[in-house]
Amino acid sequence: MSFPADSVGLVKPETLHFEQPLTLECGRTLPNFDLVYETYGELNAARSNAILICHALSGHHHAAGYHTPDDKRPGWWDTAIGPGKPIDTNRFYVVAVNNLGGCHGSSGPTSINPKTGEPWGPDFPLVTVKDWVNSQALLADRLGIEQWAAVVGGSLGGMQVLQWSIDYPERLRHALVIASAPRLSAQNIAFNEVARQSILTDPQFHQGHYAKHGTYPRQGLILARMLGHITYLSDDVMREKFGRDLRSGRFQFGFDVEFQVESYLRYQGETFSRNFDANTYLLMTKALDYFDPASEYDNSLENALAQAKCKFLVIAFTTDWRFPPERSKEIVDALLEVGHPVSYAAVQTDKGHDAFLLPIPTYLRMLKGYLQRVADEVETE
Amino acid sequence: MSFPADSVGLVKPETLHFEQPLTLECGRTLPNFDLVYETYGELNAARSNAILICHALSGHHHAAGYHTPDDKRPGWWDTAIGPGKPIDTNRFYVVAVNNLGGCHGSSGPTSINPKTGEPWGPDFPLVTVKDWVNSQALLADRLGIEQWAAVVGGSLGGMQVLQWSIDYPERLRHALVIASAPRLSAQNIAFNEVARQSILTDPQFHQGHYAKHGTYPRQGLILARMLGHITYLSDDVMREKFGRDLRSGRFQFGFDVEFQVESYLRYQGETFSRNFDANTYLLMTKALDYFDPASEYDNSLENALAQAKCKFLVIAFTTDWRFPPERSKEIVDALLEVGHPVSYAAVQTDKGHDAFLLPIPTYLRMLKGYLQRVADEVETE
Numbered sequence: 208m209s210f211p212a213d214s215v216g217l218v219k220p221e222t223l224h225f226e227q228p229l230t231l232e233c234g235r236t237l238p239n240f241d242l243v244y245e246t247y248g249e250l251n252a253a254r255s256n257a258i259l260i261c262h263a264l265s266g267h268h269h270a271a272g273y274h275t276p277d278d279k280r281p282g283w284w285d286t287a288i289g290p291g292k293p294i295d296t297n298r299f300y301v302v303a304v305n306n307l308g309g310c311h312g313s314s315g316p317t318s319i320n321p322k323t324g325e326p327w328g329p330d331f332p333l334v335t336v337k338d339w340v341n342s343q344a345l346l347a348d349r350l351g352i353e354q355w356a357a358v359v360g361g362s363l364g365g366m367q368v369l370q371w372s373i374d375y376p377e378r379l380r381h382a383l384v385i386a387s388a389p390r391l392s393a394q395n396i397a398f399n400e401v402a403r404q405s406i407l408t409d410p411q412f413h414q415g416h417y418a419k420h421g422t423y424p425r426q427g428l429i430l431a432r433m434l435g436h437i438t439y440l441s442d443d444v445m446r447e448k449f450g451r452d453l454r455s456g457r458f459q460f461g462f463d464v465e466f467q468v469e470s471y472l473r474y475q476g477e478t479f480s481r482n483f484d485a486n487t488y489l490l491m492t493k494a495l496d497y498f499d500p501a502s503e504y505d506n507s508l509e510n511a512l513a514q515a516k517c518k519f520l521v522i523a524f525t526t527d528w529r530f531p532p533e534r535s536k537e538i539v540d541a542l543l544e545v546g547h548p549v550s551y552a553a554v555q556t557d558k559g560h561d562a563f564l565l566p567i568p569t570y571l572r573m574l575k576g577y578l579q580r581v582a583d584e585v586e587t588e
Numbered sequence: 589m590s591f592p593a594d595s596v597g598l599v600k601p602e603t604l605h606f607e608q609p610l611t612l613e614c615g616r617t618l619p620n621f622d623l624v625y626e627t628y629g630e631l632n633a634a635r636s637n638a639i640l641i642c643h644a645l646s647g648h649h650h651a652a653g654y655h656t657p658d659d660k661r662p663g664w665w666d667t668a669i670g671p672g673k674p675i676d677t678n679r680f681y682v683v684a685v686n687n688l689g690g691c692h693g694s695s696g697p698t699s700i701n702p703k704t705g706e707p708w709g710p711d712f713p714l715v716t717v718k719d720w721v722n723s724q725a726l727l728a729d730r731l732g733i734e735q736w737a738a739v740v741g742g743s744l745g746g747m748q749v750l751q752w753s754i755d756y757p758e759r760l761r762h763a764l765v766i767a768s769a770p771r772l773s774a775q776n777i778a779f780n781e782v783a784r785q786s787i788l789t790d791p792q793f794h795q796g797h798y799a800k801h802g803t804y805p806r807q808g809l810i811l812a813r814m815l816g817h818i819t820y821l822s823d824d825v826m827r828e829k830f831g832r833d834l835r836s837g838r839f840q841f842g843f844d845v846e847f848q849v850e851s852y853l854r855y856q857g858e859t860f861s862r863n864f865d866a867n868t869y870l871l872m873t874k875a876l877d878y879f880d881p882a883s884e885y886d887n888s889l890e891n892a893l894a895q896a897k898c899k900f901l902v903i904a905f906t907t908d909w910r911f912p913p914e915r916s917k918e919i920v921d922a923l924l925e926v927g928h929p930v931s932y933a934a935v936q937t938d939k940g941h942d943a944f945l946l947p948i949p950t951y952l953r954m955l956k957g958y959l960q961r962v963a964d965e966v967e968t969e
Contacts (some may be wrong), residue, residue, distance in 0.1 A: 333842070400847075426789045449774040458878055
């Protein structure tokens with residue numbers, strides 16, 4: 208019942224309804240939409256200390272603290288957000304939003320299509336990173352935040368940060384891009400495609416209308432998550448965590464779980480399949496595939512990032528093979544070529560892509576060091 | 589109708605029936621079994637110029653030449669086997685066998701269980717690399733080959749070569765281990781497990797009795813192969829081959845094929861699913877997972893390889909991330925520690941794991957150089 212001293216404690220999601228239509232990159236228009244979000248800390252009088260947290264593939268608005276005193280786990284980035292933590296809620300007003308198309312309260316496949324009175328299901332439009340950023344800007348308007356002190360995100364979240372810096376250059380002072388990439392590689396897309404095919408071809412999927420059929424493409428989602436999970440972990444951390452350890456100590460010569468790593472993956476897949484919507488998963492992978500801000504600027508990442516006016520912190524992790532340091536360096540190099548201030552670190556860790564969510568001391572110290580200067584900056588203005 | 593001058597030309601598979609029982613590592617016994625194989629070149633009078641080719645996950649006995657004048661493609665390793673080629677059929681007698689558990693003619697899930705008179709299906713025992721090598725030794729006996737000039741294989745084939753050197757040290761002069769590893773990593777096993785789960789959970793699988801049900805787990809096999817294929821290619825070669833190219837030039841905002849890499853993977857998966865048996869695929873992935881010769885020698889690869897008496901050539905490929913050069917170096921280091929002659933090369937290429945099957949000039953020259961010395965050696969005795 209008592210939370211750690213550096214926790215934001217009990218938090219409550221808020222929902223904002225947007226009555227205005229939102230035109231999307233795909234050409235379709237959402238007649239209206241909801242965004243669910245949480246806030247931690249206090250907005251200062253100058254409204255200058257707000258930080259936006261952008262979530263990754265399977266994230267949501269519950270980034271820190273607890274919803275009930277009995278919650279076993281806090282929000283997904285509680286290691287980084289709280290009083291005295293790197294994203295210090297004693298100094299910052301932190302806003303975490305669930306993206307459009309999500310399955311945690313913002314308008315998405317599981318919410319009601321106002322035109323039909325039934326859940327959108329697969330008819331919810333394929334939203335893009337750009338669409339998300341546009342909707343987040345409308346949220347900022349409603350919260351009275353003209354300019355973010357920083358926009359922060361890892362992985363797909365980092366892509367939103369990049370898009371913010373390009374599309375709304377006046378509206379953020381700092382961009383923190385973590386474990387991300389300026390666009391997916393063919394290999395990244397290939398992994399997404401296998402995950403999608405496993406869901407799309409699940410006989411329970413019914414072209415996305417599983418709710419109507421009273422079914423659920425559970426197995427497809429399990430496979431997708433098992434596969435995704437392999438790409439989140441490094442070869443090193445898998446070796447260290449599981450090696451070739453056997454669950455029962457000897458080979459069974461059958462297809463039940465034998466190696467610990469199999470058991471772990473099946474568990475991860477099953478847990479995920481109970482807590483995530485398949486249509487949302489599909490949509491999120493497409494947002495990843497489509498992201499390519501350079502494509503709007505003659506395929507020049509330099510030209511795209513030349514739009515930005517903020518300062519950048521770019522962080523990568525040495526064993527991340529999903530978005531390896533070289534991909535972060537593409538961002539850094541482009542920023543340097545157009546003369547933008549950018550700090551870059553490739554943090555040494557064996558944790559792979561997942562590192563951006565983990566309490567890795569060097570990494571958290573870097574975040575904290577950078578953001579303390581940001582706090583000083585906004586407080587002395 | 590005319591074959592290239594350096595082709596072995598028309599070839600015909602042979603089948604040998606083994607009436608003796610074969611006890612397997614899993615504890616079960618095959619009462620009798622068939623092995624299908626092909627041979628190229630002539631066995632010399634001293635019976636000393638024979639080379640055994642061990643195949644990988646989806647390979648078989650048809651390694652070189654053509655079965656009919658109309659065949660569009662030759663055997664799977666035709667780039668390396670033929671008159672004047674690295675595995676020179678003017679000098680060597682080459683034997684390529686389909687492993688037990690396969691689906692191309694040797695006893696396996698699709699062949700008849702003598703006890704029931706029906707296809708084995710999922711009741712075919714899970715054979716291991718060690719079992720394969722034992723059965724290959726029986727084949728050598730029947731062919732009157734006391735000692736192979738060389739045993740050669742890539743990937744899972746390389747594992748058989750290692751096992752030969754440990755279990756039958758007197759029966760080979762040279763071991764050529766290409767793009768292989770002394771055992772799978774946790775990440776390797778994890779990828780295999782996702783592939784297996786995609787087949788095992790396909791509703792058409794019926795616990796392996798799909799033939800009886802008149803069904804086929806086509807979709808599961810497609811997913812397994814799509815995933816496998818990603819691990820066979822390097823990130824570099826995928827970038828070069830497909831990049832982010834779109835099939836129709838623009839985003840479709842749907843789940844049909846958009847990127848060229850998606851189209852390629854689906855095609856690979858579908859082709860494979862028409863030509864391979866699902867029970868065999870499952871069994872082959874298990875043989876990979878189980879392979880760990882060190883486990884019989886106090887988990888010491890050095891102790892295991894200390895049994896060997898042959899000379900070794902170990903070849904890896906720089907962009908192979910399935911079995912990267914570091915894995916080959918584990919083999920090389922262990923051999924050096926126990927004082928065995930070993931030559932090692934990490935061939936520079938962007939082709940990834942697939943490189944071992946491809947006509948990469950440096951690689952083929954190395955094979956040729958090494959094997960010419962082997963031919964000289966056996967011919968001058």
